[in-house]
Amino acid sequence: MTQPGDRNIVLSGVSLARQDRPLFAGLSLDIAELRVGLIGDNGAGKSSLLRLINGLLLPDAGAIVVHGLETKAQRASLPGKVGFIFQNPEHQIVFPTGAEELAFGLRCTGMNSKQADVAARAFLAAHDCADWADTSVGELSDGQKQHLCILAILVMMPSLVLLDEPFSSLDLPSRMKFMKMIAALPQQVIMASHDLDVFANFDRVIWIDGGKIAADGAPAQVIAAYRQRCVDSIGRAP
Amino acid sequence: MIAPYLTQKTWLHRVGAGHKLLALAVISLGFTQLYDGRGLLVATLAVLAFYLVTIFGHWSRLRLYAPLVPLLIGIGALQAYASGWELAIASIARLVAMILLADLVTATTPMLKMMDALAPVLRPLRRIGVDENQVSLAVALVIRFMPVLLNEWTKRGEAWRARTGRRPPLRLLAPFVADILRLADHVAEALDSRGFSTKRSKD
Known part of the structure; x- marks a missing residue:
């Protein structure tokens, strides 16, 4: 689990091209806060930044260290730390x-099938979801499916949880439930979302625009600046 | 991605995955060796009856296979033209029986059990540098995603019909293939982010 000292995410001079188009050029960023939000337009680089942090994408240049692990050299250890x-x-x-669904992640960390099955069922039961163990996932509602995805990540005991637009298809009650659940997590959380209200109690919000950091700091200021930019750009539009 | 697994337990849920796969292989082989038209028809009807009894009450499952009907008719027509009606009916009967039996296995077998059953069979591949866990996952994914893809195709067809009022043409295959590739990317990312390709499950 998270120790106060190993909560640092450090990007140094990171460059990344997507589909031959440069997205990040020499991006540097330090993240140590417990709750961090990412905002910005579609295609600004939020998802790519999250994928760089969990090693799904590797930088073309520069280095990323996540909770003591360098993503290029220690990519194999990342799934155990980053959900x-x-x-x-x-x-x-x-x-x-x-x-x-839960047992699969545990098996990837080296548990045998019996242990993984027992642990998965126990974890579901501990979260009041014992019924889901043998339920066909197709029968769950959208909110329940997303809940299952979160449990499937938490069962692996990560120290960092990344969420990429996790609630865009969910109704308001489900959103509120998950925000409460996320607020209570002991893990460090980095979340990208277009629903700006969810960041009200976050420690820090980063606005990414065209692969660059447009604003970075307390949620209220950064979100206000982003809203203003959106209003201005609509005003200028033909 | 999610494919239908029957939550309501049938007796077939309790049979081991290995036994079911073996039975599927043996019966399928048997069907390829059965040439007598009447015999084939009887055997296929027997499979259909077995299928309906086993999934009793979950008839909607059969709707998943509706998109296969034109394909079966096409194959039948081609066969009838090339080698006569009797062979055409025999081919369709074989295909229907095998599809139904395969569906029974996927409906009643958890995927991890399927992978566990396949892994030892595939182990000799290790000699040529192929990881049997990855192959068994690939096979299991194909089995699981077949009904999902059929469902996707139906949805594409519906969207086409809604806009044109006509039957979906064959060239709808191109965007459908693009859909499949995008889906494959998403599933690969999901597997990757949980460490499947970096650490191996061991048993």
Whole structure:
């Protein structure tokens, strides 16, 4: 679990091209806060930044150290430390039942099938979701599917949880439930979202624009600046 | 991505994955060796009856296979033209029986159990440098995603029909393939981010 000292994420001079187009050029960033939000337009680089932090993408130049692990050299150890929640739970859930979905991650960390199954069922039961162990995932609601995705990540005991637009397809009650759940997590959390209200109690918000940091700091100021830019750009539009 | 697994337990849920896969292989082989038209028809009807009894009450499952009907008719027509009606009916009967049996296995077998059953069979591949865990995951994913892809195709067809009022043409295959590739990317990322390719499950 998270120790106060190993909560640092350091990007030094990171460059990354996507589809032959440069996105980040010499980006440097230090993140040590417990709750960090990423905002910005579509294509600004939020998802790419999250994918750089969990090693799904590797930088073309520069280095990224996440909780003591260098993403290029120690990529194999990252899944044990960094959990990733995707936008669409349908893409994340690859197994037909809840218990299998949780057990899969545990097996990837080296548990045998029996241990993984027992641990997965116990974890579901501890989170009041014992019913899901043998339920076909197709029968769960969208909110329940996203809940299952989060449990499947938490069961692996990561020290950092990354969320990429996790609530865009969820109704308001589900959103509120998950925000409460996320607020209570002991882990460090970095979340990208277009729903700016969810960042009210975060420690820091970073606005990314065209691969650069447009503003960075307390949620209220950064979000206000982003809103103003949006209003201005609509005003200028033909 | 999610494919239908029958939550309601049938007796077939309790049969081991290895036994089911073996039975599927043996019966499928048997069907390829059965040439008598009447015998084939009887065997296929028997499979259909077995299928319906096993999934009793979950008939909507059959709707997943509706998109296969034109394909079966196409194959039948081609066969009828090339080698006569009897062979055409025999080919369709074989295909239907095998599809139904394969569906019973996927409906009643958790995927991790399927992978565990396949891994030892694939172990000799290690000699040529292939990791059996990755192959068994690939095979399991193909089995699981088949109904999902059929469902995606139906949705594409519906969208086409809604806009044109006509039957979906064959050239809809191109965007469909693009859909599949995008889906494959998402699933690969999800597997990757949980460490599948970097650390191996061991048993």
